[in-house]
Amino acid sequence: MSKAPVNITVTGAAGQIGYALLFRIASGQLLGADTPVKLRLLEIPQAVKAAEGTAMELDDCAFPLLRGIDIFDDAAQAFQGANVALLVGARPRGKGMERGDLLEANGGIFKPQGEAINAGAADDIRVLVVGNPANTNALIAQSHAPDVPAERFTAMTRLDHNRALTQLAKKLGVSINDIKKLTIWGNHSATQYPDLFNTEVNGTSAAKTVGDQSWLENDFIPTVAKRGAAIIEARGASSAASAANAAIDHVHDWVNGTPEGDWTSAAIPSDGSYGVPEGLISSFPVVSRGGRWEIVQGLEIDGFSRSRIDASVKELVEERDTVKQLGLV
């Protein structure tokens, strides 16, 4: 018997990440080659026409798994029946905008979207926030969806994880497949901490194999943490295909599980593990089992890692306090 289609809502569908993401979802790369999908695209009214153009192209691919495309400029309708929600559309930082201004502007997007998810999404809704500042936008949406289990709201640090894998593979001249158990901690921002101390390369410690603390501190960590800015500098626009790829990886693993003997990184609501205040949406080492993210427990955190994790968590606390003051959570 053929499976029922899964409803996938994508916001910011006419944007550059949307353009890289939708074709991969429709081709079966998000949920698997045996799962039909229906796309529900949300855009602002001015961008609906562009979303319609993308929908025409999706039709023209004749994807066997794509069972429908609906386009909305109203969040309540777009999230109706959604099983998976990819919140990509966000207000970019404008000239002279402070962090608080950006958080406030995004509150105007993620508050109503959280309410719409609460009101109309399917019981098994899973939410991935990509739009920046992703962790705190996820917190805003979550706090307006009290009937949805808090753990269903996540933010994307998989792009940072993938970036770190490649930087390490290049340094050691190994393949991505040789690297296991890498972690991104904290915020999807320049304070994030890409941690190699528990990472294994062909079964031995990555940090020991590298054997160069200066490279770790002065090259690897800043290269990964500032990669988004470097892409903007080089491309004149922020990362799009790699961000879409990471969103596919995140949801695919959440639904289908992570491989045995490895973990990945995702920003999920803290349960207080590793001293991260409960409720903050912070990146952790995670595995997915039975369709749920679980934080990998019992990792040794040395003094260097502790101070880096604390710095990123401090920034998340400040962002949370700002949106609290603005009445957004």
Ligand SMILES: NC(=O)c1ccc[n+]([C@@H]2O[C@H](COP(=O)([O-])OP(=O)(O)OC[C@H]3O[C@@H](n4cnc5c(N)ncnc54)[C@H](O)[C@@H]3O)[C@@H](O)[C@H]2O)c1
């Ligand atoms: N977490 C990550 O790793 C990561 C990586 C790359 C980019 N990003 C972020 O993803 C976001 C999208 O990036 P992009 O390059 O696609 O931007 P973009 O400007 O090309 O597209 C954004 C789209 O969102 C739409 N939009 C704005 N407000 C909306 C709303 N209320 N509802 C629905 N749609 C709305 C816009 O009309 C636009 O089409 C940005 O915030 C960017 O900073 C995050």
Ligand SMILES: O=C(O)C[C@H](O)C(=O)O
């Ligand atoms: O859009 C940005 O600011 C950068 C983006 O979050 C990225 O990591 O590529």
